[in-house]
Amino acid sequence: MATSNPSREAILARIREGLRTPAPPMEAKTLDGPIFEPVQNPLERFQQECKANLMECQVTADASGSAQVLAQVLNSLPAGEVFLQDDPVLRRLMENSGSARQLQWSSQGGPAETAQATVTLADALIAQTGSIFVSAACGGRGASVVAPCHIVYATARQLVPDLVTALRTATAQGRLDNHSFACIISGSSRTADIEKILVQGAHGPMRLVVILETNS
Amino acid sequence: MSSAAEQFLRDAATKSADLVHREIIRRNMDSYEAAHQRGRSRIKNWEAARRRCQEIKREAIEHLDKYLLQFEEKVIAHGGHVFWAANGDEACAYIKDLAVSRNVRTVVKSKSMVTEEIHLSPVLEKVGIKVWETDLGEFIVQLRNEPPYHIVTPAMHLNRQQIRELFREKLGEDIADADPQKLVALARRKLREAFFAAEMGISGANFLVADSGAIAISTNEGNGRLSTSLPRIHVAVTGIEKIVPRLEDLGTLWPVLATSGTGQPITTYSTLIGGPRRPSEADGPEEFHVVLLDNGRSSLLANAEEREVLTCIRCGACLNICPVYRNIGGHTYNTTYQGPIGSVLTPHLRGNDFQHLAQASSLCGACSSVCPVNINLHHHLLHNRRDAAASGNAKASERAQFRLWRTAMLHPGLYRLGGWMMRRSLRLLYGMGLAGTVFDPMRAWSRKRTPMPLPAKSFRTRWKEGLEKEEQGRGQVGNK
Structure with missing residues (x-):
């Protein structure tokens, strides 16, 4: 369905007309050097920032260690269904965790309102801000926000130093041409709308757990 | 003097003498100030960051037509719709007609100042659609039937006891100790029902990314995520000035916006949405509409002297530092956008009745000193004072006094x-x-x-x- 747009041309004409008059030039100023402190050790920085963001980052050496951590996290949650991104890596991890929970895979649709946890992969990890970069490929949109606990399984090779690198890579890979959604997540859901007091778990996850495997 | 100006003076006098209000605002601003300073110290070269953001936004505004068309082309290619609204009435009519034609009964809204600007909710409620504000602060002020007090923290003027009282009265549950954790949990429970019931989600956009055809939304609570993930229709309502050229520009703009807004290194959810769900995706809305609002912005663009006002990223830093805002509070302005940016912008968006706001400043320049895109706000307030005088709207007694002084x-x-x-x-x-x-x-x-x-x-x-x-x-x- 084509959208009827009676004012489109008039708005564009007004913009073009307005821009005929040049704006006063910017004040000449030279500010050398990087804006952000360059990241020297991405793994270390990522862990530091995760802590500051009130995320849980569990570093593991291999897949069996990761499965063990996943089992521990799932065991700490109330009874209920777990939603997972349908990916062979996560199917294997879940099997190795030995968890007997009821599972729902993303190939069957989005997570249910009652899901206790979601488990997804990430497109990248960003050291500068301790963030995980997910797209719709990581189990869809609801996978990282509907359940009270979001568990991300990632490897140290996915670490990028900073936001600009992550966004440049996303552009180069056409992430937003191929997917309708992407999000840089830097902690659990939170609010400070009441007297500026921080409360975790406003509408989304109260816990964000990253299982970070170093020897994959 | 216009009735709006008289009302402003009356409200300012009342509010600045309200000691409870002063105490709430002082505590909030002290807390913000500490977080803001911590946040700025995390950025190695703050001045270079401001300069970079200024350059990005300026480039976008100076080529506004080109970047808007690039954005539109991408959104349409991804299966979305773009509607260009000359004013609030056109924007509201489009969204209302869309909602009615798709049998929408419930709408969940994430925080959007542009929808406040065009008064969208009453238009939808008039045709029987239930509208839920889902940002906690917005939810609170909606229950009180009042406009947001601050562009970033809408319920900053209330303390926990007042919110407890409100929830007891409107939601029927009493949180005896007014513990913020429990108050938030109550709101979460109520709003979750709305998220899963709604057929339409309405959001704003902090940025429109031209090269990707995506809207960027910064939120902490996750309500923006749920509003744009669960309902089958997503409508993003935004001003035409929100455009930025490249996705990588957000690598600077996101941290600077978060630092200036709340003191965070980056907001919890920095979301990019570029269309409806694709066939291979697990979930997401089937329809994606972007409403691009002019509503006076193109006239401001034509004013080369004040054009840079369009580069504002709505972080709220100028409100927080303004000695006038800190004393008279947000509601006294009686505008969608309050504080120094609101005083500069509103006469351009809503006409001469708001020219008096140029006087709501000591011209101390604190607003300009914190603006993350280097807008010379106090200078623009002076421009507005000059324009108000030139338009002949000054009081007769004031004109007589200046004539006497000149002589x-x-x-x-x-x-x-x-x-x-x-x-x-x-x-x-x-x-x-x-x-x-x-x-x-x-x-x-x-x-x-x-x-x-x-x-x-x-x-x-x-x-x-x-x-x-x-x-x-x-x-x-x-x-x-």
């Missing part, structure tokens, strides 16, 4: 005489205890303050005496 300035003898008469008459008046009464020409100052002490001699005399003394001093030094 005196052009005739030094008259000026001297006026000063002499003023000093003597005020001394007499104050001696009779009439300071601050209707007989006192300085009443605007002295009715609520101690009268200023009257000098024994005029400035001119004191200046002359000072110069003579200086001359004598120099002479003595020269004689040594």
Whole structure:
């Protein structure tokens, strides 16, 4: 369905007309050097920032260690269904965790309102801000926000130093041409709308757990 | 004086004398200030960051047509719709018709100042659609049936006890100890029902990314995520000035926006949405609409002197530092956008009735000093004062006073005489205890303050005496 747009041309004409008059030039100023402190050790920085963001980052050496951590996290949650991104890596991890929970895979649709946890992969990890970069490929949109606990399984090779690198890579890979959604997540859901007091778990996850495997 | 200006003066006088309000705002602002300073110290070169953001936004605004068309082309290619609205009525009509044609009964809204600007919710409610504000602060002010108090923290003016009382009355549950954790949990429970029931989610956009055809939304609570993930239709309503050229520009803009808004290194959810769900995706809306709103912005663009006002990223930093905002509070402005940016912007968006807001400033320049895109806000307030005077909207008494002052300035003898008469008459008046009464020409100052002490001699005399003394001093030094 084509959208009827009676004012489109008039708005564009007004913009073009307005821009005929040049704006006063910017004040000449030279500010050398990087804006952000360059990241020297991405793994270390990522862990530091995760802590500051009130995320849980569990570093593991291999897949069996990761499965063990996943089992521990799932065991700490109330009874209920777990939603997972349908990916062979996560199917294997879940099997190795030995968890007997009821599972729902993303190939069957989005997570249910009652899901206790979601488990997804990430497109990248960003050291500068301790963030995980997910797209719709990581189990869809609801996978990282509907359940009270979001568990991300990632490897140290996915670490990028900073936001600009992550966004440049996303552009180069056409992430937003191929997917309708992407999000840089830097902690659990939170609010400070009441007297500026921080409360975790406003509408989304109260816990964000990253299982970070170093020897994959 | 317009009735809006009179109302402003009345509300400002009431609010600045409200001690409970002052205490709430002081505590909030102290907390923000500490977080903001911590946040700025995490950025290695803050001035370079501001400059970079200024350059990005300026490039976008100087090529607004090109980048908007690039954005539109991408959104359509991804299966979305773009509607260009000349004003609020057109935007509201489009969204209302869309909602009615798709049998929408419930709408969940994430925080959007542009939807406040166009008064969208009443339009939808009029046709029987239930609208839920889902940002906690917005939810609170919606329950109170009042507009947001602040563009970033809508319920900043309320303390936990007031919110407890509100929830008890409107939601029927009493959180006895007014614990913020429990108050938030109650709101979460109520709003979760709405998220899963709604057929339409309405959001704003912090940025429109031209090269990706995506909207960028920054939120902490996750309500923006749920509003744009669960309902089957997503409508993003945004001003045309929100465009940025490249996705990688957000690598600077996101941290700077978060630092200036709340002191965070980056908001919890920095979301990019570029269309409806693709066939291979697990979930997401089937329809994606972007409403691009002009509503006076293209007229502001044509004003080259004030064009840079369109580069604002709505972080709220200028409100937080403004001594006027801190005293009179957000509702006194009676505008969608409050504080210095609101005082600059509103006369352009809503006309001459809001020209008085240019006076709501001490011109101290604190707003300009914190603006993350280097907008010279206090300078633009001066421009607005000039324009207000030129448009002939000044009070007759003010115009007469300035004419008198001009005459005196052009005739030094008259000026001297006026000063002499003023000093003597005020001394007499104050001696009779009439300071601050209707007989006192300085009443605007002295009715609520101690009268200023009257000098024994005029400035001119004191200046002359000072110069003579200086001359004598120099002479003595020269004689040594």
